[in-house]
Amino acid sequence: MSHPHLHVRKESKEAKYWLAPVRIARPGRFRAVELHEIERIIRNHHEFLLNAWREEQEKRADR
Numbered sequence: 001m002s003h004p005h006l007h008v009r010k011e012s013k014e015a016k017y018w019l020a021p022v023r024i025a026r027p028g029r030f031r032a033v034e035l036h037e038i039e040r041i042i043r044n045h046h047e048f049l050l051n052a053w054r055e056e057q058e059k060r061a062d063r
Helices: 032-044 046-062
Strands: 005-010 013-019 022-026
Touching: 005 032, 005 046, 013 032, 013 046, 022 032, 032 046
Parallel strands: none
Antiparallel strands: 005 013, 013 022
């Protein structure tokens, strides 16, 4: 199983963030101000996102 993470896409940009702990894995082509805003949103919704990631992993394991 991979480590909890998510991808953020906007137009031709894609960033990857680790969820435990929250930190950027790959900034893509986002500007620093955008990355800070993305991280703020992730932190504000951290529990929800981490639970959603775990649920998705459980679904994939059942396939």
